[in-house]
Amino acid sequence: MVPSESCPGCGFVWDDISSEEIPARTASATDAFVDVISSNGANVGVRPSPERWSILEYGSHMRDVFLSIRERIVKASIEDEAIGQPIYRDERVNLGFYKLDEPEETARELTASSKLFVRTFLALPDGDSERRFAYSPISPQKVTILWAAAQALHESEHHLGDVRENLRLLNA
Numbered sequence: 544m545v546p547s548e549s550c551p552g553c554g555f556v557w558d559d560i561s562s563e564e565i566p567a568r569t570a571s572a573t574d575a576f577v578d579v580i581s582s583n584g585a586n587v588g589v590r591p592s593p594e595r596w597s598i599l600e601y602g603s604h605m606r607d608v609f610l611s612i613r614e615r616i617v618k619a620s621i622e623d624e625a626i627g628q629p630i631y632r633d634e635r636v637n638l639g640f641y642k643l644d645e646p647e648e649t650a651r652e653l654t655a656s657s658k659l660f661v662r663t664f665l666a667l668p669d670g671d672s673e674r675r676f677a678y679s680p681i682s683p684q685k686v687t688i689l690w691a692a693a694q695a696l697h698e699s700e701h702h703l704g705d706v707r708e709n710l711r712l713l714n715a
């Protein structure tokens with residue numbers, strides 16, 4: 544994944560995103576995501592197929608994405624050769640770290656983590672959004688803090704599409 548690419552799944556183009564639009568778009572995607580978790584009863588815990596996450600698992604992932612990117616942003620703002628901590632997205636699910644997550648609590652945490660991410664991004668010292676760092680030890684490509692913030696927005700919009708697709712699959 545390099546900064547100029549577009550997402551093959553949802554068409555998101557990281558370079559097209561300005562820092563001004565990140566807070567409102569992230570809040571809007573988060574609200575819609577929380578709405579899906581809160582209004583679909585037991586369906587939120589059901590995987591439409593064995594290899595596809597449940598709505599709740601996507602919600603737990605999204606909560607951790609906001610927290611993870613927030614930490615990357617803080618680190619990149621402080622260290623000159625920062626390397627972001629990988630999120631280990633699949634391992635968190637496969638090792639069972641989400642098995643105690645309940646819908647109501649996860650929805651609240653998702654809202655809180657989204658707000659924490661946005662507030663941290665808004666509080667960045669002037670000029671820091673252009674600071675570069677290695678997003679993770681496995682991707683040598685350096686990105687800017689603005690790119691990482693756009694990635695948080697991308698994940699929230701992309702996975703909102705995923706959970707809506709889950710609803711479509713479950714109701715088919």
Ligand SMILES: [Zn+2]
Pocket residue numbers: 550551552553554555697701
């Ligand atoms: Zn996408």
